[in-house]
Amino acid sequence: xxxxxxxxxxxxxxxxxxxxxxxxxxxxxxxxxxxxxxxxxxxxxxxxxxxxxxxxxxxxxxxxxxxxxxxxxxxxxxxxxxxxxxxxxxxxxxxxxxxxxxxxxxxxxxxxxxxxxxxxxxxxxxxxxxxxxxxxxxxxxxxxxxxxxxxxxxxxxxxxxxxxxxxxxxxxxxxxxxxxxxxxxxxxxxxxxxxxxxxxxxxxxxxxxxxxxxxxxxxxxxxxxxxxxxxxxxxxxxxxxxxxxxxxxxxxxxxxxxxxxxxxxxxxxxxxxxxxxxxxxxxxxxxxxxxxxxxxxxxxxxxxxxxxxxxxxxxxxxxxxxxxxxxxxxxxxxxxxxxxxxxxxxxxxxxxxxxxxxxxxxxxxxxxxxxxxxxxxxxxxxxxxxxxxxxxxxxxxxxxxxxxxxxxxx
Amino acid sequence: xxxxxxxxxxxxxxxxxxxxxxxxxxxxxxxxxxxxxxxxxxxxxxxxxxxxxxxxxxxxxxxxxxxxxxxxxxxxxxxxxxxxxxxxxxxxxxxxxxxxxxxxxxxxxxxxxxxxxxxxxxxxxxxxxxxxxxxxxxxxxxxxxxxxxxxxxxxxxxxxxxxxxxxxxxxxxxxxxxxxxxxxxxxxxxxxxxxxxxxxxxxxxxxxxxxxxxxxxxxxxxxxxxxxxxxxxxxxxxxxxxxxxxxxxxxxxxxxxxxxxxxxxxxxxxxxxxxxxxxxxxxxxxxxxxxxxxxxxxxxxxxxxxxxxxxxxxxxxxxxxxxxxxxxxxxxxxxxxxxxxxxxxxxxxxxxxxxxxxxxxxxxxxxxxxxxxxxxxxxxxxxxxxxxxxxxxxxxxxxxxxxxxxxxxx
Numbered sequence: 077x078x079x080x081x082x083x084x085x086x087x088x089x090x091x092x093x094x095x096x097x098x099x100x101x102x103x104x105x106x107x108x109x110x111x112x113x114x115x116x117x118x119x120x121x122x123x124x125x126x127x128x129x130x131x132x133x134x135x136x137x138x139x140x141x142x143x144x145x146x147x148x149x150x151x152x153x154x155x156x157x158x159x160x161x162x163x164x165x166x167x168x169x170x171x172x173x174x175x176x177x178x179x180x181x182x183x184x185x186x187x188x189x190x191x192x193x194x195x196x197x198x199x200x201x202x203x204x205x206x207x208x209x210x211x212x213x214x215x216x217x218x219x220x221x222x223x224x225x226x227x228x229x230x231x232x233x234x235x236x237x238x239x240x241x242x243x244x245x246x247x248x249x250x251x252x253x254x255x256x257x258x259x260x261x262x263x264x265x266x267x268x269x270x271x272x273x274x275x276x277x278x279x280x281x282x283x284x285x286x287x288x289x290x291x292x293x294x295x296x297x298x299x300x301x302x303x304x305x306x307x308x309x310x311x312x313x314x315x316x317x318x319x320x321x322x323x324x325x326x327x328x329x330x331x332x333x334x335x336x337x338x339x340x341x342x343x344x345x346x347x348x349x350x351x352x353x354x355x356x357x358x359x360x361x362x363x364x365x366x367x368x369x370x371x372x373x374x375x376x377x378x379x380x381x382x383x384x385x386x387x388x389x390x391x392x393x394x395x396x397x398x399x400x401x402x403x404x405x406x407x408x409x410x411x412x413x414x415x416x417x418x419x420x421x422x423x424x425x426x427x428x429x430x431x432x433x434x435x436x437x438x439x440x441x442x443x444x445x446x447x448x449x450x451x452x453x454x455x456x457x458x459x460x461x462x463x464x465x466x467x468x469x470x471x472x473x474x475x476x477x478x479x480x481x482x483x484x485x486x
Numbered sequence: 487x488x489x490x491x492x493x494x495x496x497x498x499x500x501x502x503x504x505x506x507x508x509x510x511x512x513x514x515x516x517x518x519x520x521x522x523x524x525x526x527x528x529x530x531x532x533x534x535x536x537x538x539x540x541x542x543x544x545x546x547x548x549x550x551x552x553x554x555x556x557x558x559x560x561x562x563x564x565x566x567x568x569x570x571x572x573x574x575x576x577x578x579x580x581x582x583x584x585x586x587x588x589x590x591x592x593x594x595x596x597x598x599x600x601x602x603x604x605x606x607x608x609x610x611x612x613x614x615x616x617x618x619x620x621x622x623x624x625x626x627x628x629x630x631x632x633x634x635x636x637x638x639x640x641x642x643x644x645x646x647x648x649x650x651x652x653x654x655x656x657x658x659x660x661x662x663x664x665x666x667x668x669x670x671x672x673x674x675x676x677x678x679x680x681x682x683x684x685x686x687x688x689x690x691x692x693x694x695x696x697x698x699x700x701x702x703x704x705x706x707x708x709x710x711x712x713x714x715x716x717x718x719x720x721x722x723x724x725x726x727x728x729x730x731x732x733x734x735x736x737x738x739x740x741x742x743x744x745x746x747x748x749x750x751x752x753x754x755x756x757x758x759x760x761x762x763x764x765x766x767x768x769x770x771x772x773x774x775x776x777x778x779x780x781x782x783x784x785x786x787x788x789x790x791x792x793x794x795x796x797x798x799x800x801x802x803x804x805x806x807x808x809x810x811x812x813x814x815x816x817x818x819x820x821x822x823x824x825x826x827x828x829x830x831x832x833x834x835x836x837x838x839x840x841x842x843x844x845x846x847x848x849x850x851x852x853x854x855x856x857x858x859x860x861x862x863x864x865x866x867x868x869x870x871x872x873x874x875x876x877x878x879x880x881x882x883x884x885x886x887x888x889x890x891x892x893x894x895x896x
Contacts, residue, residue, distance in 0.1 A: 097775060101633050108632050210776035215629055216622055222518050222800040223511050224793060348782060351761045365507060365793040366620035366783065372758060373779030383634060383775040390632040 080109065080393060081116040081147045085139070085164060087127060090154035090178045090205065091118070093382035095129070105386070109393050117142045119164075139164050143171060150174045150392060152385060154205075158182035162190070169193050174392035176385055178205035184279035187286060202388025207280045208233060208357040210380025211373040212387065217287050217361065224363035226288040228328040233280040235355035235375040236264045236271035237303045237323040241340075242353045245311050245320065251304065263355055263376075273302035274323065278338045281325035285334060288327065288361075293334040301339040305467070310425065313446055314342055317423070319474055322349050342423050344474020417452045421471040424449055424456070426463065433459050439475060448475060490519065490803060491526040492560045493552045495574060497537060500564035500588045500615065501528070503792035505539070515796070519803050527552045529565075529574075549574050553581060560584045560802060562795060564615075568592035572600070579603050584802035586795055588615035594689035597696060612798025617690045618643060618767040620790025621783040622797065627697050627771065634773035636698040638738040643690040645765035645785040646674045646681035647713045647733040651750075652763045655721050655730065661714065673765055673786075683712035684733065688748045691735035695744060698737065698771075703744040711749035715877070720835065723856055724752055727833070729884055732759050752833055754884020827862045831881040834859055834866070836873065843869050849885060858885060 082098075084091045098105065098113055105113050117134035119142055120127070129135055136142065142151075151168040155161045158181045165175050165182075169190065177183050183190070183206045194201045204214040208231065220226065232238050236258055243254040255272065258264035270276045278300050285292045303323050314321055319342040327336040343350045348370040352358040357375025362368050374380040421439065424447045432438060432447070435455045440448040448471065451459075460466045492508075494501045508515065508523055515523050527544035529552055530537070539545055546552065552561075561578040565571045568591045575585050575592075579600065587593050593600070593616045604611045614624040618641065630636065642648050646668055653664040665682065668674035680686045688710050695702045713733050724731055729752040737746040753760045758780040762768040767785025772778050784790040831849065834857045842848060842857070845865045850858040858881065861869075870876045 097633070101775070104633050104635075211779055212626055212629055216626065219622055219625055219797055219800075220793075223507070223514050223796045225514075348761075351758075363793075365511070365789045365796075367787075367790055369621055369781065369783030371779065371781055374777045377777075379775045380777055383630075383773075386633045386775075387629055390629075 077106075077110075077112055079112045079114050079147075080149045081114055081145070082150045082152060082389070083117040083119065083142045083145070083148055083168075084115060085119040085142075085151065085153045085161070086155040087118055087120050087129075088154060088156070089378045090381045090385065091152070092127075093378035094152060094154065094385045097379065097382040097386060101386070105389075108390055111393075113389070116145055116148065139167075143167055148173055150176060150389060152389070153177040153179055153182075154385070155179055156181075158185050162186040165190055166193060169197050169199055172197060172199060174199045174202070176202035176205070176388040176392060178203075178381060178385060180206040180276065180279040180283060184282040187283060200392035202385070202392045203283065204388045204391075205381050205384035206283050208359055208371075209235075209373070209375040209377060210383050211357055211359065211371045211375065212384070213284070213359045213371055214287060215387065215391070216369075216371060217284070220361065220363055220366060220369075221288070224365045226329070226361060226363045228326065228362040229281075229284050229288050229359065230324055230326045230349065230362075231277075231281070231284070231359035232322055232349055232352050232357055233325050233359070233375070234271050234274070234277040234323060235357055236268065237274075237277070238352065238357070238375075239263050239355045240272065241303060241306065241311070241321050241323065244306070244308060245315060248308065250308055251306060271302075272304055274300045274338045277323060277325045281327055281336060281338055284325075284359075285327045285336060289329055289334055291334065293327070293336045297336075299337040299339055303340050306340055310467070310469075313425070313442060314423070317342075317440075317442060317448065317474075319344055319423070319471060320350055321469070322352070324349060324472075340469060342469050342471040342474075344471065347473025350473060417454055419450050419452055421475045422449055422451060422456055423447070423469045423471055424459075425467040426465045427459070431463060487516075487520075487522055489522045489524050489557075490559045491524055491555070491557045492562060492799070493527040493529065493555070493558055493578075494525060495529040495549070495552075495561065495563045495571070496565040497528055497530050497539075498564060498566070499788045500791045500795065501562070502537075503788035504562060504564065504795045507789065507792040507796060511796070515799075518800055521803075523799070526555055526558065549577075553577055558583055560586060560799060562799070563587040563589055563592075564795070565589055566591075568595050572596040575600055576603060579607050579609055582607060582609060584609045584612070586612035586615070586798040586802060588613075588791060588795060590616040590686065590689040590693060594692040597693060610802035612795070612802045613693065614798045614801075615791050615794035616693050618769055618781075619645075619783070619785040619787060620793050621767055621769065621781045621785065622794070623694070623769045623781055624697060625797065625801070626779075626781060627694070630771065630773055630776060630779075631698070634775045636739070636771060636773045638736065638772040639691075639694050639698050639769065640734055640736045640759065640772075641687075641691070641694070641769035642732055642759055642762050642767055643735050643769070643785070644681050644684070644687040644733060645767055646678065647684075647687070648762065648767070648785075649673050649765045650682065651713060651716065651721070651731050651733065654716070654718060655725060658718065660718055661716060681712075682714055684710045684748045687733060687735045691737055691746060691748055694735075694769075695737045695746060699739055699744055701744065703737070703746045707746075709747040709749055713750050716750055720877070720879075723835070723852060724833070727752075727850075727852065727858065727884075729754055729833075729881060730760055731879070732762070734759065734882075750879060752879050752881040752884075754882065757883025760883060827864055829860050829862055831885045832859050832861060832866055833857070833879045833881055834869075835877040836875045837869070841873060 151173045161182050240254040282292050321340050322343045324341045325338045358372040360370045436449045436451040438449050561583045571592045650664040692702050731750050732753045734751045735748045768782040770780045846859045846861040848859050
């Protein structure tokens with residue numbers, strides 16, 4: 077029986093999870109692929125560290141050694157940094173290897189180039205593990221895109237932030253306390269910036285955008301805000317209104333552009349993302365034929381992510397043609413119609429009644445200086461310029477505004 | 487450019503939705519398939535009925551005429567009855583056509599035979615539309631099964647029942663009133679037996695079982711109960727306990743057998759199916775590597791179902807090998823361990839305190855003759871034999887019993 081030779085770059089949680097799963101599920105993989113999968117080499121950083129790796133595997137700190145192996149079919153990349161990782165993958169493609177990556181930052185930066193290069197060399201690129209761990213969101217989008225035109229993708233893409241927001245609400249913790257709890261459980265890094273400032277979710281959103289719409293918004297035009305400004309008081313206020321703070325990445329197709337944001341949003345209990353708690357991730361996809369579907373599951377973790385990598389292994393070994401973006405990029409007729417800027421619903425904190433601008437329609441006076449109001453985004457931003465301490469958060473799935481299915485053209 | 491010739495059997499909601507979508511999304515389909523899709527023929531029942539079908543299409547009441555077409559690549563079946571539909575599909579396969587079906591009753595009865603026959607004739611079978619409409623549950627399971635071993639599938643598979651239960655709770659309607667509302671909205675047939683007695687969900691569960699586990703439980707051993715016994719009072723009691731009635735199909739793999747049920751269950755708000763409301767469907771899949779993922783979306787409707795059929799069209803035209811069931815059927819080592827019969831949590835209605843058997847542990851006295859209790863299923867059934875009017879419903883996702891992730895071996 078012929079053999080598929082795989083190299084793993086990086087032996088952290090994802091790399092090791094993949095290595096172990098390949099061994100524990102060898103029989104299944106052979107049945108599906110018709111070939112035996114063999115890990116030929118593993119790229120590591122520190123040679124001194126003790127690792128439980130079979131002696132047949134080349135364990136090296138030099139990528140060149142891996143590239144020079146007599147047979148190499150697939151390179152699985154599970155490194156955190158984007159450089160020089162990208163160069164490794166470029167070289168792997170040029171050698172004729174399929175590549176699989178779990179590295180969102182790298183893929184958000186270099187995905188387009190790698191996909192193009194792969195097309196030229198007739199190899200495939202798997203990146204299911206870059207977004208939402210074990211939830212098969214990339215594969216589902218690929219499949220939907222066979223005929224659907226996607227209009228909006230909304231997701232809870234960072235489990236750490238979602239865990240912190242859930243803990244703050246459920247256990248009445250401060251942000252700092254909840255962050256510490258996340259760190260103790262291994263859900264947050266010692267330096268949590270990437271997660272709590274929204275960078276991680278931002279990269280994932282850009283990867284989804286490229287797949288769903290064939291393009292990305294200008295990165296600088298994307299509103300990116302983390303959860304560090306969310307206080308216990310804000311969470312308490314939201315709860316009184318029947319709302320929950322969720323850190324939501326949203327990309328939607330308007331007539332002439334993509335509009336994307338990655339920020340804390342107040343979500344009503346009618347919305348499918350309201351119930352996504354703890355380290356769970358979820359993605360809600362609106363498309364023209366199917367309507368809305370939601371996928372929910374573990375967004376990280378050794379084995380869920382390993383499963384995504386192995387699904388990619390099957391995908392690349394079947395070497396399907398890269399068709400990302402072909403359909404959607406030229407399509408604009410099913411975009412959500414942008415009738416000027418639309419009014420949205422907002423929670424506004426830190427504003428006295430007499431300071432409310434007439435353009436802003438009060439829906440509910442929550443308490444002291446806290447309001448639920450309807451306004452266009454630019455009006456709220458104008459108001460915020462006048463009042464330095466003003467906080468405002470968009471509300472979706474409640475107060476009978478926004479997210480109406482009628483906005484989605486069928 | 488070469489052409490894919492398709493015949494549609496049946497021109498009801500699904501057949502017509504498919505026909506229209508093929509026309510509205512012709513460009514996308516051609517881009518994906520590299521071939522033009524052409525509807526060559528449509529099988530109808532009543533020649534008198536006026537239909538908006540292009541003159542180039544053969545519209546006939548005779549299947550033989552369709553089978554004799556000079557070119558025929560794919561037969562899409564969207565009929566309701568199982569006979570003689572099965573014979574049509576058999577003949578289509580024997581002629582070398584791929585088949586796609588949206589007919590759950592037919593496919594639950596004859597799916598195994600059709601899949602085997604298709605294998606012999608090197609054609610593919612698409613049946614995404616038989617379960618959960620536009621939610622890509624079949625495709626997701628296929629993909630997960632590439633390496634995961636599935637342990638349990640739980641789903642809300644009948645939108646009509648879920649709509650009725652939701653209306654009863656939200657609008658305080660009786661079963662009869664909610665059923666009428668469903669009929670007025672076109673969510674329920676004039677004769678609703680198939681939906682409200684659980685047959686529809688049962689067929690879908692059997693189809694999922696064959697895919698997820700490579701086999702079906704003995705049909706007669708499956709507990710099947712519809713929602714007709716659910717009264718407003720029961721719904722009210724459930725609500726006071728923070729629970730919701732959901733009609734749930736469940737199939738799980740125990741060491742030596744599959745255990746399946748299709749019945750109303752009380753669901754706590756920690757459970758992913760608690761929040762699935764109205765005509766929505768959802769499927770929760772537990773598997774050994776990924777853990778739990780949930781898919782939610784529209785379970786029926788002209789366009790969601792048409793989307794599923796078209797996804798199948800892409801699938802069969804790529805003519806992937808049929809691999810259903812190969813992996814899981816021989817695997818038992820990841821089955822949920824059955825340590826004798828386990829205790830479960832129940833809502834018991836119609837039992838006086840002094841009649842409670844010592845084997846049944848009271849957790850909460852809800853009111854008069856209503857209890858939440860822990861017991862093995864056989865003990866509850868024994869109790870029900872003694873007390874004719876006793877009603878009992880399993881509770882999941884609440885009272886800290888059942889559905890613990892610890893029961894799922896990783």
